[in-house]
Amino acid sequence: xxxxxxxxxxxxxxxxxxxxxxxxxxxxxxxxxxxxxxxxxxxxxxxxxxxxxxxxxxxxxxxxxxxxxxxxxxxxxxxxxxxxxxxxxxxxxxxxxxxxxxxxxxxxxxxxxxxxxxxxxxxxxxxxxxxxxxxxxxxxxxxxxxxxxxxxxxxxxxxxxxxxxxxxxxxxxxxxxxxxxxxxxxxxxxxxxxxxxxxxxxxxxxxxxxxxxxxxxxxxxxxxxxxxxxxxxxxxxxxxxxxxxxxxxxxxxxxxxxxxxxxxxxxxxxxxxxxxxxxxxxxxxxxxxxxxxxxxxxxxxxxxxxxxxxxxxxxxxxxxxxxxxxxxxxxxxxxxxxxxxxxxxxxxxxxxxxxxxxxxxxxxxxxxxxxxxxxxxxxxxxxxxxxxxxxxxxxxxxxxxxxxxxxxxxxxxxxxxxxxxxxxxxxxxxxxxxxxxxxxxxxxxxxxxxxxxxxxxxxxxxxxxxxxxxxxxxxxxxxxxxxxxxxxxxxxxxxxxxxxxxxxxxxxxxxxxxxxxxxxxxx
Numbered sequence: 297x298x299x300x301x302x303x304x305x306x307x308x309x310x311x312x313x314x315x316x317x318x319x320x321x322x323x324x325x326x327x328x329x330x331x332x333x334x335x336x337x338x339x340x341x342x343x344x345x346x347x348x349x350x351x352x353x354x355x356x357x358x359x360x361x362x363x364x365x366x367x368x369x370x371x372x373x374x375x376x377x378x379x380x381x382x383x384x385x386x387x388x389x390x391x392x393x394x395x396x397x398x399x400x401x402x403x404x405x406x407x408x409x410x411x412x413x414x415x416x417x418x419x420x421x422x423x424x425x426x427x428x429x430x431x432x433x434x435x436x437x438x439x440x441x442x443x444x445x446x447x448x449x450x451x452x453x454x455x456x457x458x459x460x461x462x463x464x465x466x467x468x469x470x471x472x473x474x475x476x477x478x479x480x481x482x483x484x485x486x487x488x489x490x491x492x493x494x495x496x497x498x499x500x501x502x503x504x505x506x507x508x509x510x511x512x513x514x515x516x517x518x519x520x521x522x523x524x525x526x527x528x529x530x531x532x533x534x535x536x537x538x539x540x541x542x543x544x545x546x547x548x549x550x551x552x553x554x555x556x557x558x559x560x561x562x563x564x565x566x567x568x569x570x571x572x573x574x575x576x577x578x579x580x581x582x583x584x585x586x587x588x589x590x591x592x593x594x595x596x597x598x599x600x601x602x603x604x605x606x607x608x609x610x611x612x613x614x615x616x617x618x619x620x621x622x623x624x625x626x627x628x629x630x631x632x633x634x635x636x637x638x639x640x641x642x643x644x645x646x647x648x649x650x651x652x653x654x655x656x657x658x659x660x661x662x663x664x665x666x667x668x669x670x671x672x673x674x675x676x677x678x679x680x681x682x683x684x685x686x687x688x689x690x691x692x693x694x695x696x697x698x699x700x701x702x703x704x705x706x707x708x709x710x711x712x713x714x715x716x717x718x719x720x721x722x723x724x725x726x727x728x729x730x731x732x733x734x735x736x737x738x739x740x741x742x743x744x745x746x747x748x749x750x751x752x753x754x755x756x757x758x759x760x761x762x763x764x765x766x767x768x769x770x771x772x773x774x775x776x777x778x779x780x781x782x783x784x785x786x787x788x789x790x791x792x793x794x795x796x797x798x799x800x801x802x803x804x805x806x807x808x809x810x811x812x813x814x815x816x817x818x819x
Contacts, residue, residue, distance in 0.1 A: 314802020338784025551578025595763030619708035
């Protein structure tokens with residue numbers, strides 16, 4: 297019997313995807329994501345579509361693939377009478393709501409969780425993490441620079457209490473709590489918020505001091521042991537000292553093609569006496585292992601008419617600049633620039649929501665590739681102003697010549713943005729890599745939601761394509777399978793991908809949870 301999972305603050309469903317793909321010894325799914333709760337409308341649509349997909353197990357209908365291939369509409373797929381039962385089930389499994397917004401939503405959340413879990417006393421798992429903007433380093437700098445009082449009173453600091461309330465009210469056997477690394481150093485009114493969160497998660501009912509919970513039958517003695525996925529002995533009952541870095545999972549050490557560092561906690565109810573396993577490290581997986589075979593596409597010109605000729609022409613003006621002429625003819629860098637300029641016309645397509653191809657990867661091919669999907673979706677390129685095109689081209693050529701992404705001080709003055717903060721950055725050494733090429737032979741840097749605003753930190757290493765990463769490439773680096781479709785406008789697709797937990801890592805976490813519950817004879 298599959299173990300029920302409730303996914304709070306689900307985003308596009310990275311954690312849920314990992315749990316849904318964890319398999320029991322008889323090769324059947326170990327977990328059933330009974331309810332995913334998310335406030336964002338585009339992410340809600342993404343979750344609902346994926347829930348629809350899961351209803352069919354191995355017999356996915358052709359229409360699902362036709363939708364991914366942009367041959368039928370969402371309405372044609374979801375209004376198909378043959379799949380009414382599966383569509384209804386998908387909407388039962390996903391709920392659009394802003395947790396923590398008002399008391400009525402909390403009550404409705406309780407009702408939905410009880411409904412989705414049923415009356416059975418079988419073990420279940422709570423997963424998720426509250427929004428991270430208030431904890432991220434960039435978010436804190438931005439907010440505190442404007443208004444320190446507003447930062448200290450930001451309600452997002454305390455959204456974890458909604459997670460805490462669900463723990464206290466429903467007492468799952470195990471929970472998985474995920475957030476940004478910045479949560480370890482974030483302070484509210486001078487106090488580390490992580491210390492408070494850790495203590496509260498250990499004693500959820502006592503921490504809330506809510507007599508209503510006692511009236512409803514919540515066990516006031518309920519306690520959780522908090523474990524690190526890296527150090528099985530790192531048990532925390534909060535009476536014992538703990539080492540915060542033990543909770544930071546560096547995903548590149550576990551075979552994820554991305555250097556994403558996140559705080560992930562495993563909470564185990566105190567009546568379960570067994571200890572969990574730890575994550576097993578895997579061989580390094582590079583960016584090019586995963587996106588090297590994605591169809592080549594070019595970017596396009598923004599704020600002016602675009603065509604292949606005008607796009608190539610905008611980049612080729614580099615050869616007329618003083619800095620280009622000043623590079624010695626014998627220089628390897630000049631050779632690379634010249635060769636890359638010749639390659640520009642090879643790539644004419646700008647991609648689209650579906651690009652036909654025989655796609656593959658160099659690693660994890662079975663995880664990513666669905667043989668029934670003859671290409672990749674969510675693979676359209678951005679447009680860039682001609683000045684940024686030249687910067688991207690220079691940066692990607694620089695990487696080929698030097699093996700590292702350029703700093704602002706490496707750029708010719710003619711290519712630097714005409715902003716005062718650029719000169720300040722060069723002088724003070726801050727944000728000097730604002731045009732960052734992702735290196736082929738290394739895991740990518742962290743895919744963040746900022747990718748939805750611009751692609752300056754996510755420049756493709758192939759200078760002939762001269763662009764930032766597409767949604768599909770970012771999704772692959774997050775380890776989403778190719779048949780996982782992201783709904784909404786492209787900017788919202790990027791944000792969903794940037795906010796997600798890598799599903800392949802989540803599957804490893806789910807395996808640890810399953811083995812723990814199995815040893816405890818609860819499954």
